[in-house]
Amino acid sequence: MDAHIKKVYVPMTETGFYILLCLKEPNHGYGIVQKVKEMTAGDIILSPGTMYGSLSKMERDGLIYFIREEEKRKIYQITDLGKDVLSLELKRIERLYQNIKEMT
Amino acid sequence: MMGDNKTTFRVFTIMQHEEEAEYLGRMHRDGWKFTGVTFPGFYHFVKSVSEDVVYQLDYNQDGLAHKSEYIQMFTDCDWEYLQDFFGYSYFRKPKALMQGNEEIFCDAESRLEMMKRVRRGRIVPLLIVFFCCLIPQFFLNTVGSGGSRPVSVMLLGFYFMYLICFAAFYFQLFRYERNVRKDDKGVLIKYIGLFLFIVFLSAVVTGTFAVSFRGRVQRDKYMLREYENGFSIGAEYLDGTVTQQQKLHKGDVIEGSFVLTEGNLQIEISRENEAPVFSKYVENPENFQLEIEKDGNYIITCKGEKAEGSFHFEVQ
Numbered sequence: 001m002d003a004h005i006k007k008v009y010v011p012m013t014e015t016g017f018y019i020l021l022c023l024k025e026p027n028h029g030y031g032i033v034q035k036v037k038e039m040t041a042g043d044i045i046l047s048p049g050t051m052y053g054s055l056s057k058m059e060r061d062g063l064i065y066f067i068r069e070e071e072k073r074k075i076y077q078i079t080d081l082g083k084d085v086l087s088l089e090l091k092r093i094e095r096l097y098q099n100i101k102e103m104t
Numbered sequence: 105m106m107g108d109n110k111t112t113f114r115v116f117t118i119m120q121h122e123e124e125a126e127y128l129g130r131m132h133r134d135g136w137k138f139t140g141v142t143f144p145g146f147y148h149f150v151k152s153v154s155e156d157v158v159y160q161l162d163y164n165q166d167g168l169a170h171k172s173e174y175i176q177m178f179t180d181c182d183w184e185y186l187q188d189f190f191g192y193s194y195f196r197k198p199k200a201l202m203q204g205n206e207e208i209f210c211d212a213e214s215r216l217e218m219m220k221r222v223r224r225g226r227i228v229p230l231l232i233v234f235f236c237c238l239i240p241q242f243f244l245n246t247v248g249s250g251g252s253r254p255v256s257v258m259l260l261g262f263y264f265m266y267l268i269c270f271a272a273f274y275f276q277l278f279r280y281e282r283n284v285r286k287d288d289k290g291v292l293i294k295y296i297g298l299f300l301f302i303v304f305l306s307a308v309v310t311g312t313f314a315v316s317f318r319g320r321v322q323r324d325k326y327m328l329r330e331y332e333n334g335f336s337i338g339a340e341y342l343d344g345t346v347t348q349q350q351k352l353h354k355g356d357v358i359e360g361s362f363v364l365t366e367g368n369l370q371i372e373i374s375r376e377n378e379a380p381v382f383s384k385y386v387e388n389p390e391n392f393q394l395e396i397e398k399d400g401n402y403i404i405t406c407k408g409e410k411a412e413g414s415f416h417f418e419v420q
Contacts, residue, residue, distance in 0.1 A: 013213050030180035042203065048181040049162045049208030052174060053217050056166050072176040 001084055005061060012089045015050050016058070020078055020086040023064050028073035029055055058082070110136055110149045117269065119222075119276040121161040121192065128159035128196070138196070141189050156199035160208040161192045163222045168193070183208060191225055212283040219280050227273055234266050242309065246316040260313055267302065274298060324408075334418035342369070342408030349403055350419065356396040357420040358404075364388040366412035372405040388413075 009016060018039075022032045029051045036044050055076060058064045063082035067075045078086070116124040128138045128147075133156060136149035160183070167174035168188060175185045182201045186194040195208060209215045242263060245256035278295045285291050326339035328346065335348055352358075360371065364386055374380040375398060382394050396402070406415060 013211055015211055015214070029177050033181060045203060045206065045210065047206065047208050047210040047214075048178040048183055049160070049164075049218070050210045050214035052164065052167055052177050053209075053214050053221075057217070069173070072172045073180075074173050 009085045010088050020082055023078040026067050026075050026077045028075045108151045112147045115145045119273045125159040125161050132157045157196050160195045163192050165225055216280040216284050219277050246312050336416040338414045342411045346406045352396045352402045353399050358394045359418045361391045361416045362386045364413040367410035369411045370407040374403055376401040
């Protein structure tokens with residue numbers, strides 16, 4: 001993983017995190033929005049401008065790849081690089097969680 | 105029907121997309137629904153019921169290149185696509201369809217990303233024009249040979265126009281970037297550096313302008329000789345005025361004789377605090393006589409316009 005990717009994606013935004021998490025299975029932008037809404041009981045509503053920008057940026061950086069288009073919706077899936085980034089982020093969050101638990 | 109449509113003229117600059125969106129929302133709350141914007145800044149509205157609607161602008165060239173997918177994403181999220189205008193896309197969504205406050209961006213990072221897209225699409229071309237055309241032209245016209253004064257004044261004006269535009273944009277970008285990386289000293293240092301560079305460039309530009317301005321304006325160069333009954337001026341270059349006072353009596357005659365080799369010269373003779381009794385553009389060569397009708401202190405003014413020659417006054 002090169003320095004640029006590390007600098008931009010570690011630590012990750014909540015939006016970025018949920019996109020990568022959801023794209024373990026093929027999905028399109030709006031599908032991710034709905035899934036995140038469901039997963040967070042309506043707390044997190046991802047916005048279309050953010051979503052579109054993040055997806056094109058992640059595709060450019062090789063974290064996700066374009067599979068096909070369905071009814072004007074682009075379907076993406078995570079790449080190996082994306083998985084590496086996601087696991088780094090998961091480790092970071094796990095450590096945060098561990099530390100919080102130890103402190104309280 | 106008359107009165108059902110309304111058009112306003114507004115100019116929102118590159119960094120005022122938030123103000124613009126707020127303006128459209130305010131109009132909608134006042135019962136004017138936005139129908140479109142046309143060049144150069146006419147906003148069209150139609151009378152409608154007052155409603156709380158959030159307006160948003162995005163700048164995304166990649167989105168415009170893949171328009172149908174781009175718009176689909178917004179439509180799926182209940183954002184109505186309105187139009188494109190100079191690279192900006194306009195969207196709106198009624199508050200009634202929202203849970204809390206919604207915007208088309210949900211985090212500071214993506215707002216900053218948009219500003220960076222604006223920089224790439226709008227500011228960089230301006231910067232290229234600025235550094236590759238405006239600045240070289242400016243120096244050619246000030247320190248270069250054969251430069252033109254009016255052109256360099258105009259270019260200086262452009263310089264400050266561009267500068268204000270860049271400064272406003274980069275200040276905005278700084279605010280967005282601070283929002284993302286609150287305690288990153290690097291961000292602050294970067295923008296302070298940019299600010300100092302702008303100050304430095306402005307100093308060089310205005311300094312160059314001032315120096316070239318002074319170099320171009322020739323100093324007046326003349327010799328004034330006073331005699332008992334008159335005076336004479338031998339001028340190599342006179343672009344200002346020379347005044348002399350003379351006590352004169354009724355019946356005195358002033359004799360003037362002039363040889364003008366360059367430029368123009370205007371002569372005025374007046375009694376102190378009174379309108380001129382004599383005023384004339386000098387022909388070449390010229391002699392005149394003027395008989396004084398009232399006693400008093402008289403002021404003789406020679407007003408040169410790049411004048412060269414010798415001018416002589418004598419009282420008889």
